Amino acid sequence: xxxxxxxxxxxxxxxxxxxxxxxxxxxxxxxxxxxxxxxxxxxxxxxxxxxxxxxxxxxxxxxxxxxxxxxxxxxxxxxxxxxxxxxxxxxxxxxxxxxxxxxxxxxxxxxxxxxxxx
Numbered sequence: 379x380x381x382x383x384x385x386x387x388x389x390x391x392x393x394x395x396x397x398x399x400x401x402x403x404x405x406x407x408x409x410x411x412x413x414x415x416x417x418x419x420x421x422x423x424x425x426x427x428x429x430x431x432x433x434x435x436x437x438x439x440x441x442x443x444x445x446x447x448x449x450x451x452x453x454x455x456x457x458x459x460x461x462x463x464x465x466x467x468x469x470x471x472x473x474x475x476x477x478x479x480x481x482x483x484x485x486x487x488x489x490x491x492x493x494x495x496x
Contacts, residue, residue, distance in 0.1 A: 385410075392408055429487070
């Protein structure tokens, strides 16, 4: 079973997004900040993918992505944003995916994660 690290500073959104991934049969580890995510990634040997919110205080999703790469994490990274994902994805092609948190998230996120883990 895949282990996903899900990062979001909003506990409600973190819980809802976690349920979406768990309902798809995935094992989800959560963090409420970039620094917490870095610590959990370093301790989780079987972590296969990171899904992170973009806008978080202290360390945003892009800064988390860059810090994970510096730590040697080379597996897929998905950035979630409340804004239009298109421009952010074009500006940062090094990300595996950028998707908008919208009413389609319950369908698009599990499908994307399955594709990246295949």
